[in-house]
Amino acid sequence: MTELEPSPQDRPRKIIHVDMDAFYASVEQRDNPELRGKPVAVGGSEARGVVAAASYEARKFGVHSAMPSVTARRKCPDLIFVRPRFDVYKSISLQIRAIFAEYTTLIEPLSLDEAYLDVTDNLKGMKIATDIALEIRAKIKEATGLNASAGISYNKFLAKMASDLNKPNGQAVITPRNGPTFVEALPVKKFHGVGPATAEKMHRLGIETGADLKARSLDFLIDNFGKSGPYFYGIARGIDERQVKPDRVRxxxxxxDTFREDIFAYDLAREGIQPLIEKVWRYCDANGITAKTVTLKVKYSDFNQITRSRTVATSFSSISEIEDAVELLLGAIFPTTKGIRLLGVTLSSLDKCHGLEHSQLALFF
Structure with a gap:
């Protein structure tokens, strides 16, 4: 190494965030020509069902994932509901994962439709990460007929933000030079890792943009956001030291979810918690993970918070089993005289499923 060459520790990392465009819905439109160009929602159309994915045609009407199906139908009367085919989605994910593996061993799956790749030292010796992203997206299109978007940057936070800039079927790069400026202009509600409840709290504290967040001290952020404080302090400056971790075990x-209006009735609470159940189950199902404990989180209008848990001897094997457990926990807190402003569902005591089928699932993204 010459004096002009930076040491490996000094080199900016090259991180790519690959995100499939409307993945489930795009698969259905690919396989059924009659659905192309039409508003499509993957998910149940029953009263308690929720949208798992929406095509871009449906999104124009305000339909999005985790939305109750009845709401989606109200927003888009011509919406076509399609039952999900997870076996097909997982098979396609294997194809995509194999393409990633041609370029790097540092692959961190997030869900069926997205993953982080560290290509700083890649298997093909390519120097420009944007070229790698272009190749990967082209190979995905050739192998699956589906479009992928990508974000390229020097850390995970900015790569994730960049992948949304030119969707669908595009990519964007945020360099070390323009990263801090990009963050300063960004509304905090658009930050990855800042959910609706946190964004609302930031707004109450006068924090609307990345520049506002940057102006707050580390002590202030820790006092108000606890262990997330250092993370917010860093990303406000374009800094995120998290590594891409292959096969991470959570x-x-x-x-x-925080509700716009306080909930007092069980039926409304049960309807509001269904999208949360489906979201956590999809993650476990996609990644071949089982869980033995389900926890219900309830925050009331006076900001008092309770949790209730149920642990089973053998792991939950279906979403209906989780629904039954949540219903027991939820029913026990009714009737209530205090309005409920937030509900949450957490699965824990996680473990990888055993057997051939689930050893393959670990490869999906």
Whole structure:
């Protein structure tokens, strides 16, 4: 190494975030020509069903994933509901995962339709990450007929943000030079990792943009956001030191939602929590993970919070088993005199499924 060459520790990382475009819906439109160009929602059309994915034609009407099916139908009367075919989606994911593996061993799956890749030192010796992303997207299109978008940057946070900039079927790069400026202009509600409840709290504190977040001290952020404070302090400056971790094992997987109006009735709470159940189940099913514990989180209008858990001897094997457990936990807190402003569902005591089928699932993204 000459004096002019940076050490490996000093080199900016090259991270790619690949995100399939409307993955489930695009697969259905690919396989059924009659659906092409029409608003499509993958998911149940029953009263308790939710949208798992929406085509771009449906999104123009405001339909999006995790939306109750009855709401989606109201927004788009011509919406076509299609039952999900997870075996097909997983098979396609194997194809995509194989393409990633041609370029790097550092692949971190996030779900069926997205993953991080660290291509700093890639298997093909390519120097420009944008070229790698172009090749990967072209190979995905050739192998599957589907479009993928990509974000390229020097850390995971900015790569994730970049992948949304030119969707669908596009890519964008955020360089070390323009990363901090990009973050300063970004509304905090669009930050990956800042959910609706956190964004609402930031707004109450006068934090609307990345520049506002950057102006707050580390102590202030820790006092108000706890262990997330250092993360927010870093990303406000375009800094994210998290590594791309292949085959990461999570301790838990959860989802929560803050409601626009407080909930007092069980039926409304049950309807509101269904999308959360489906979200955590999809993650486990896609990644071949089982869970033995389900936890219900309830935050009331006075900001008091409770959790209730149920643990089973053998792992939950279907979404209906999780629904039954959540219904027992939820029913126990009714009737209530205090309005419910937030509900959450978390699965824990996670473990990889055993057997050939689930050893393959670990490769999906």
């Amino acid at each position: 301790k838990s997987v959860g989802a929560e």
